[in-house]
Amino acid sequence: MNQRTNTGRTRLSRPLVLEAAVALADENGLEGFSMRRLAQDLGVVPMALYKHVANKDELLDGMVDIVFGEIEPPSIDDDWRSAMRGRAISTREALKRHGWAIEMMETRNPGPANLRNHNAVMGCLREAGFSFATAIHAYSVQDAYIYGFALQEKTLGFETPNDAGAAVQRRAQAIGALHEYPYLAEIAAELPASGYDNPVEFAWGLDLILDGLDRRRRAA
Amino acid sequence: MNQRTNTGRTRLSRPLVLEAAVALADENGLEGFSMRRLAQDLGVVPMALYKHVANKDELLDGMVDIVFGEIEPPSIDDDWRSAMRGRAISTREALKRHGWAIEMMETRNPGPANLRNHNAVMGCLREAGFSFATAIHAYSVQDAYIYGFALQEKTLGFETPNDAGAAVQRRAQAIGALHEYPYLAEIAAELPASGYDNPVEFAWGLDLILDGLDRRRRAA
DNA sequence: AACTATAGGTGTACGCCGTACACTTGTCAA
């Protein structure tokens, strides 16, 4: 991938810069991501980056499109429901790997992978017999749920029930007057033992939504 | 509210700083929000702010809690479904007024208004007969949807069908090879005429989710 | 193999940012 030159120096390229940028953001979050640090990671002076990307904004656009590229499009063999379920799960997984991207997935100038993905999802719904209007609704609910869930998941920052317990306890400590909020107290007390698990939680809501969509589709 | 001194100078205070901060963010977004600009708006030198807030992070925490304070908690008189519906709509409206807050609502150290709100929502569900586990699920789906929808809405940035048409056309222009994406092309062509409207769109998905929750609740 | 246009990399500098620290000034209680 990386092209070496006669002088043994690894030559920069746009894909290489993007790849390193994603890696840096994965490691440090958007907060710890800067052009200067990226340049340092690549063993190069900051301004060198600008020969390969127009500016930071455009670089972020490219990074987001890499994340879109990692999302499996809806399968064209399966029925619409399995196809939607699969791509939703794939989307969540990609967002889990690249938590910094969540807020930007729908905010940035769309790249090719983004367009392909959106086109495929809409296509899957239309082919499945959803009317245009219902397909738009269906798309909107699903994506709102997916991105919203990813956002929550990132915030809460726990994966297994044990982690959940620890995280909730930590929060409870920080809050202090927990007795004023009995239902939060209940969460702090019960969640650790409840077997909370992010993929399961995600699927619960996803299936609820897909159920509803199926009913709406049949009704029309 | 603002306390004047003998010298006629308006005296700063934490609430006053927070209020001005929210106003500034409303106007310029998080991008255009800085301590220095906020100080300027308040007619004061930047460092003066630090007598009232610990630092920018803590200021953001406070701003987010103001937004939480604007959200109507679930009504205790209504049935759970109307109560949830009402607070969801109120949440979306608050997030619409303060678009900069969306990404931070669940990321920041929770303030009192945040805790009150979460406690009230969880309480409403439990009182309505949701089991603990189902209440957690129900909470999770709803909030994921609400925040996810707000995020989309902010991105797409249109309100009425006309705006939607214009926005979609603009996007289409920017994309160029739209014929490669037939289903996006369909959106560009059809959406303007479809009567798209954000509150309606939001309610469609919300009701779908509440339907599903009701069914799950009855089943248990 | 030598020459040259050009793409890739450098160095310096500017105006922003958050905020530490030492200071002056204003206010209110005694």
Place this chain on the structure above:
DNA sequence: TTGACAAGTGTACGGCGTACACCTATAGTT
């Protein structure tokens, strides 16, 4: 009136994105 303490100031530092002028390595032509 005084003196303690809270509020506001001024200066400075290190980090940020990036404009601009510069040098250098590379590849295509002869």
